[in-house]
Amino acid sequence: MFKKISILLFLVISLLLTACGRQDNIGDETVSSSIIVGDLDWKEITSLSTSSPIRQNSGAVVDLDLPAMGSRCTGFMITEDILMTNHHCIPAASYARGVTAQFKHEAGVQKEDRESFDCSTFIGNHSELDFALLKCQGAPGAKYGVAQLSDKIAAKNLSVYVIQQNCDYYSVSDCDWSKKYSIGNITKIDAEYTHNADTLGGSSGSPVFSGSDHHVIALHHAGYGNNGMGRGYENYAVPMYKILAVLKSQFGMFAGTGGTSGGSRKFLDGGKSQSSALSLSAGSYDAEIEDAGADYFKLSLTKTTAMKVQIAFSHSKGDLDMALYNSKGQKLKVSEGTTNSELISMSLARGTYYLKVYGYSGATGKYVIELEK
Structure with missing residues (x-):
């Protein structure tokens, strides 16, 4: 009997450590790193044609190993050598120690064909907007791609997709968190966006792409209503235009541009009366x-x-x-x-x-x- 209880406890602890994510109690409900909404409908990124814009955007998304946290998250390249993920994945500079980003962790790709980069240099983070920046050695974005960030305000019902490193470990404990994509919509606009694309813990730090222009409209970071099996009500993402404003004002990045595409944005000198x-x-x-x-x-x-x-x-x-x-x-x-x-x-x-x-x-x-x- 005690042996069975010990095994059960080990499995529960293993699941909790498998993926990073914040978790707070709200009454009898739980705000966790991410959840599956309704039936699980994410798909392997390799199921798409190489000409698909979703598949093309996936090159910049990485499997982020966090040894200091004892867990993992998802991240994505926003310049040739700078990676973005969630603040709760890298809550302080000390948690960047030993971080590596693995590219091409995809279904059907052998381990020896994947490539890892040292991304252990901490640039900074922002708790309110739940983002963190790391510098990677070797400029992997030049080889695998850079996600274009959007300064647009999303509209309700906008079609979106999330590219993430994950698998349904609630159903299969030893599953492979290969790169996947899930499709959904922006269901509510408030201080942050609510969306219904499927995610789980480990999807923290994933880019939420607009289905119209395929730019990153938000940073996925949380979900609500986990029933104990990763299923719940809705997911949340931080609007990218808010993050871009901080990247410009506090980090000196993308000054004078509307995201990473390099297009200039007009400066307005408002009237004084x-x-x-x-x-x-x-x-x-x-x-x-x-x-x-x-x-x-x-x-x-x-x-x-x-x-x-x-x-x-x-x-x-x-x-x-x-x-x-x-x-x-x-x-x-x-x-x-x-x-x-x-x-x-x-x-x-x-x-x-x-x-x-x-x-x-x-x-x-x-x-x-x-x-x-």
């Missing part, structure tokens, strides 16, 4: 508040329009807020949160409106502003 407000058209732009001032933008609508405007910035460097006014100067809506972004979304009748971006208590700083209408 309502009378000098700068006309704002749909798109994504860089901007900056200086000298404890404010930026004013003008919105001209020719018909009733569902409008959404969002700013992304580094809250730790300055808390920025946003307010919307009508042509008479009456305040219609305000967004004054305490995170790295502010959002105003509402339906507006034909007319002229003004958007004011300002710093709390005189705060200044760079930000990205995006208008959708």
Whole structure:
């Protein structure tokens, strides 16, 4: 009897150590690293044609071995030598010790044909946005590819796919966590995105790609409602536009570009009063508040329009807020949160409106502003 209990405990502990991921209790439910939503429908990446954009994007995704954590995560290359994963996979510099990234860990690929790179140099991390950056020796991104990061705000119901290193170890304890992909949708947009693409612990740090332009729209990092067998209700991902804002402001990466593709993004110098407000058209732009001032933008609508405007910035460097006014100067809506972004979304009748971006208590700083209408 005691022998059976010992074996059972060993198997449970082994499953817990197989994959990294955060796990917090919320009442009687659990927020875990990742879950399977409904029936498991992920597929091996090698089941796709080599001409498939999903298969082509998979080259940048790696199996990340974390000896200091005693576990594993997924990661992906964002430059030729910089890898991104979750903060909870690399919570501090000491956890980067001995980290290796294995490429081509795919079904049908023999171990001797896979390639591992030393990615043990810690660059930095961010707890709120749950990301970490590691530098890899040998520039593996030049050989296997680099994921393009999107600065767009995802729309609800957007088709997405997650590329990850995983397997259903709840059903088969000794399964191979070869590279797989799962397809789903963005089901809710809030401070982070909710999606229903299947994942499990070990998928932490996986890129969530837009099904429309095949750029990374978010960083997968958590799930909700694990029933003890990895099945639950929904998964969560950090919007990439928020991460990009921090990469630019705190790490000096991708300055002046909309992601890794190298395309330049226009800089807007907002007006300093309502009378000098700068006309704002749909798109994504860089901007900056200086000298404890404010930026004013003008919105001209020719018909009733569902409008959404969002700013992304580094809250730790300055808390920025946003307010919307009508042509008479009456305040219609305000967004004054305490995170790295502010959002105003509402339906507006034909007319002229003004958007004011300002710093709390005189705060200044760079930000990205995006208008959708």
